[in-house]
Structures are given as C-alpha cells and as structure tokens.
Amino acid sequence: MHFHRLSLKTPSLLALAVLLGAVAACQSGPGHAPPGPELRVGTSGDYPPFSDWKEERPHGFSVAVVESFAEAHRLQPSWVRFRWPELVKDLEAGKFDLADSGITVRPERSLTGRFTVPVLRNGAVLLLRRPSWALTPATALPPGPEAALAEVRALDRPELRVAVNRGGHLERVARSLFHQAQILAIPDNAAVREALATGQAHAALSNNLEAPRWAQGLTGIERVGPLTRDVVALYVRADRPDLEAKLNAWLLAQESNGALGSLRARYLGPGAGDATALPVQALLAATAERLALMPWVAAAKQRDGKPIEDLPQEAKVLAASREAVRSAAGALDRAPPSDAALDAFFQAQIDAAKGVQRRASIDAGAPSPSLDKELRPAIARISDRMAGLVARLPDGLDEATVLDLAQDWLGSSGLDAAELERIARTLAALRPGPASEVP
Structure with missing residues (x-):
C-alpha cells in the first residue's frame, strides 16, 4: 500500500483551506469579535420591571443597562442570582463584580460597596x-x-x-x-x-x-x-474603583445623549421620571448618601469618646478633595475650579455633616459601625465620586435652579434651611478656572 503526502496543491484541499480561512476571517471581523473579559453581575430576577428571570436569563431595565454597558466595553456579562437579604453579604464576598436590580441607595449598603451615579428615582407605595x-x-x-x-x-x-x-x-x-x-x-x-x-x-x-x-x-x-423619595443606582464592589469610574463615565454620557432616557421610557414607562445621571443631580445624590451616614458617625464618635468637630481631620479632607478634583479635571482636560471655591463647597459639606451629627438621636445601646474601619472608608468612596462630578460640572450654573434641585434631592437629609442653601450656593459657584467666585 502506498501512502501519498497530502498537499495544499490538491484542488479539493486548497478549496477547503480557502473556505476555512474565510470563515475564520469573518468570525474575527468587527461583527464577530471574540468574547471579552467576564463581568459578573448580581440580579434578583424577582423584581420586574427591573429584573425578571425568564427562560434561563433575566430581563428588564437593569439588565438592559448592564448589557448596553458591557457591549460598549467589550465585556461578557454573566448573571448571578441573589436573594435580597443576602445582597450586601454576597457583594462583600465577591460573588459578583456589581449588582443591578433596581437597587436603592441605603447607608448600610454604602458601608460595603460603591454606588454609581443615579439611574432613576423611585418611591414607596402602599x-x-x-x-x-x-x-x-x-x-x-x-x-x-x-x-x-x-x-x-x-x-x-x-x-x-x-x-x-x-x-x-x-x-x-x-x-x-x-x-x-x-x-x-x-x-x-x-x-x-x-x-x-x-x-x-x-x-x-x-x-x-x-x-x-x-x-x-x-x-x-x-x-x-x-x-x-428614593435613589436607584448600580452597586459595585468596594475594591473596584476602576469599574465604578467606567460605569459613571458611561452613564453620564448615556444620559447626555438620551440613550439612558430611552431605556427608562422603554422598560419603565411614563413613571420613570426625569433624568438623574447628570453632574448636578448626581452630586446632590452623593451629598445625600454621605449625609445618611452621619447619625452613625455621631454614634461612633460618642462611643469612642471623640468630639464631633475634628479640625485636623477636616483639613485632611479639604486637601484630599482639592487634589481629587484637580486629578479628575486633568484626566478630562478641563480646568478645575479655584481652590477657594472648592474649599467653600467642601467646607459647606463638612459643616452640614456636623449639623446632622449634632441633631442625631443616638441610642446608646444600638450597634454602630466602626468610624475608622467602615464609616470613613465609605465616606472616602463617596467623596471620590463627588470629586469626579465636580470636575464635570457645566459652566454657568444658575444659583436659583441649583437651589430648587437641592431642595428636591436633599429635602429629607436632615439639613436646616441655612445648611441646604449654603450647599446650593457654593455648588453653583463651582466654575472651571481660577476665576471661580467664592460666595
């Protein structure tokens, strides 16, 4: 028996090689990119219109948001179901990189994760x-x-x-x-x-x-x-600041170009409300999230025998905030507001936080989180998001408009009228460049 060496010169084999090469080229082309890195996403699957598990996969507004983000960043989403009582524990254990299922921003969740800019507002109904x-x-x-x-x-x-x-x-x-x-x-x-x-x-x-x-x-x-009046956002692992930053930049862009609003209208209908992933609204939402932690801060300080006012700590916060805004503005190729304007805004935040702490009703027997291990890291994560949003503020903010928004977004945060007005006034004064006016 004689064996013949197979050669591509054989017409049939040559044709087969050409065909296989064409198929491979098509599969690697723009329309058939290979699957990207995995993005593990937690979802409840029991909360329509946000997440409804049908036919082996979830559907709904939250799912559509994540899938759009994943497609834009060439990521491959894989869905992990969670039960609501285990949401925080599962995120902390690293069972998923982020969770999105119509999740409300709450202080106990802020302690263990990172929230993005808001995707909508909601309200409890009986x-x-x-x-x-x-x-x-x-x-x-x-x-x-x-x-x-x-x-x-x-x-x-x-x-x-x-x-x-x-x-x-x-x-x-x-x-x-x-x-x-x-x-x-x-x-x-x-x-x-x-x-x-x-x-x-x-x-x-x-x-x-x-x-x-x-x-x-x-x-x-x-x-x-x-x-x-509740805020809904995506919930990201605390050790994934990179993922939060990408999500925030993408959500802000999608809100600006109308794509996020289209998803809200498609899945949520007319009750979805106004745009939320905008720099001013998102900055006020972050302020409210930060203030919601202050009763726990007051309890932790009382337990540890520390005063509410800590001037050296305030100086560190102001310096870190200035540097964070400068860094964020530099990455966007924008001029940051002046140091004086930044100090005025962040000092208004600090003073409002102290006011909420002083007015907090503290149950001496109730457990409270650790000031240094839980609360301050959570506040730092929120402050980082705020710095990025300050760097994105549009020019020419109208003070009266900002005050109306502040009353809407901060009305349930425990502020008195003067504290709320001061936050709005100093926010409206945050203009790019050294000519920012300090009110």
Missing part, C-alpha cells in the same frame, strides 16, 4: 385593600406625601397586616412607617403580591414603578403614596 374598620380619612391636607403619611399613621393598628419583601429596602421602610401593624416579611418578592391578592395581607408595600403592575387584575385596591 397598595391597600381597605379593611372595614379603616375609614377613609377626612384630611385637610392637599394630596401629596404629607397626606399619604397621615393616612399611613391612621392605618397603623395591630389589626392591619402589611406584606413586604424581606431583606430589601422596602422592609426597612415598612418598619419605619408601621409600629403597631403586623409586618409580613416574605422572602420571595412575587409572593408579596400573592399575599395581597389572596387576602393574607390587607396591604403590600411596593414602589411607584412596580405597584401599577401588581394592581393589575386586582379589585378594590387603593394606592397610598409615594411615601418616600
């Missing part, structure tokens, strides 16, 4: 099938948050059963609003609606985007609220 004993309140208050809160106070009786998703933001809201009612904390978010539908609960706590979907098909349901 869906109520009014019990026979609960008369419709006759209130002189105009429709709005105060009237809704007054109705909640009237409903707060031991006979009332309120269903809520266990371990999430809304359970904390429920326990802060209802002190006598029975709170039914249910681990499966979809089962919360079922408890209302079957009569197991008189009411269910949802939000203004989820509530209309839950109310569909149910009779005799009233809507009370919104009861809160």
